[in-house]
Amino acid sequence: xxxxxxxxxxxxxxxxxxxxxxxxxxxxxxxxxxxxxxxxxxxxxxxxxxxxxxxxxxxxxxxxxxxxxxxxxxxxxxxxxxxxxxxxxxxxxxxxxxxxxxxxxxxxxxxxxxxxxxxxxxxxxxxxxxxxxxxxxxxxxxxxxxxxxxxxxxxxxxxxxxxxxxxxxxxxxxxxxxxxxxxxxxxxxx
Numbered sequence: 001x002x003x004x005x006x007x008x009x010x011x012x013x014x015x016x017x018x019x020x021x022x023x024x025x026x027x028x029x030x031x032x033x034x035x036x037x038x039x040x041x042x043x044x045x046x047x048x049x050x051x052x053x054x055x056x057x058x059x060x061x062x063x064x065x066x067x068x069x070x071x072x073x074x075x076x077x078x079x080x081x082x083x084x085x086x087x088x089x090x091x092x093x094x095x096x097x098x099x100x101x102x103x104x105x106x107x108x109x110x111x112x113x114x115x116x117x118x119x120x121x122x123x124x125x126x127x128x129x130x131x132x133x134x135x136x137x138x139x140x141x142x143x144x145x146x147x148x149x150x151x152x153x154x155x156x157x158x159x160x161x162x163x164x165x166x167x168x169x170x171x172x173x174x175x176x177x178x179x180x181x182x183x184x185x186x187x188x189x190x
Contacts, residue, residue, distance in 0.1 A: 038164075050101040055100060104117035
């Protein structure tokens with residue numbers, strides 16, 4: 001019985017990661033942000049995994065999502081890598097921390113834990129991108145005549161992260177009210 005449960009969970013996680021990759025890829029193709037980042041609700045899928053199956057599953061799903069989306073985006077020019085540590089910060093760490101939303105156990109059914117989980121995950125992702133920008137993309141800020149911290153945290157990363165965060169909260173609350181996040185959960189817990 002446990003093997004069936006694990007297979008169902010892995011299948012669900014695979015489907016949600018796949019959906020997140022497709023949505024993020026489409027958003028990336030039309031993104032005005034030249035060096036990465038897009039306004040997309042793709043994070044919502046990782047948050048759902050974290051709320052439904054816990055922090056460990058959420059972090060692993062986030063890392064897998066970051067890895068797969070970067071590989072899919074590479075030939076399309078959406079993935080932008082200048083250094084292995086920058087790659088880790090912008091793709092593996094930034095999306096892995098989304099799984100920390102799973103710390104808020106009632107996120108599938110209650111609005112406050114849901115919003116708190118999305119806020120924590122999104123903010124940590126924002127920090128990862130911001131520090132990556134300061135360390136690896138400072139020359140772009142200097143070229144444009146901006147202070148590096150201001151450019152990385154406010155002018156570049158804040159607009160798409162705030163919009164993506166807002167989309168995840170609004171769409172997520174709509175889906176949560178319709179009990180979408182709890183489908184088959186009771187049956188799986190037994």
